[in-house]
Amino acid sequence: MKTSTVNIAFKDDLLKDIDHIAKQESRSRSELIREAARMYIDKKKKWESIFKFGNKHAKKIKIKETDIEKEIQKYRQIKNHS
Helix, strand or coil: CCCCCCCCCCCHHHHHHHHHHHHHCCCCHHHHHHHHHHHHHHHHHHHHHHHHHHHHHHHHCCCCHHHHHHHHHHHHHHHHCC
16 A cells, blocks of 8 residues: 655644653554544544435435424423423
């Protein structure tokens, strides 16, 4: 697999945290940052999939985001008065 080198600027405090965790886990700074990027991308893809599923089913049963917000408000009012 081809790799490329990139230069990234971090604030000193963040870099200190990155180096501390990398040392704790006995890995390099680069390995830690690559893993963090992979985890972020995976998480983002999962949320996109969840929203796509929700939007598909919302269209199917003909509800809008505002309908859901209203139902949440109603539920919270009921729970607060219990």
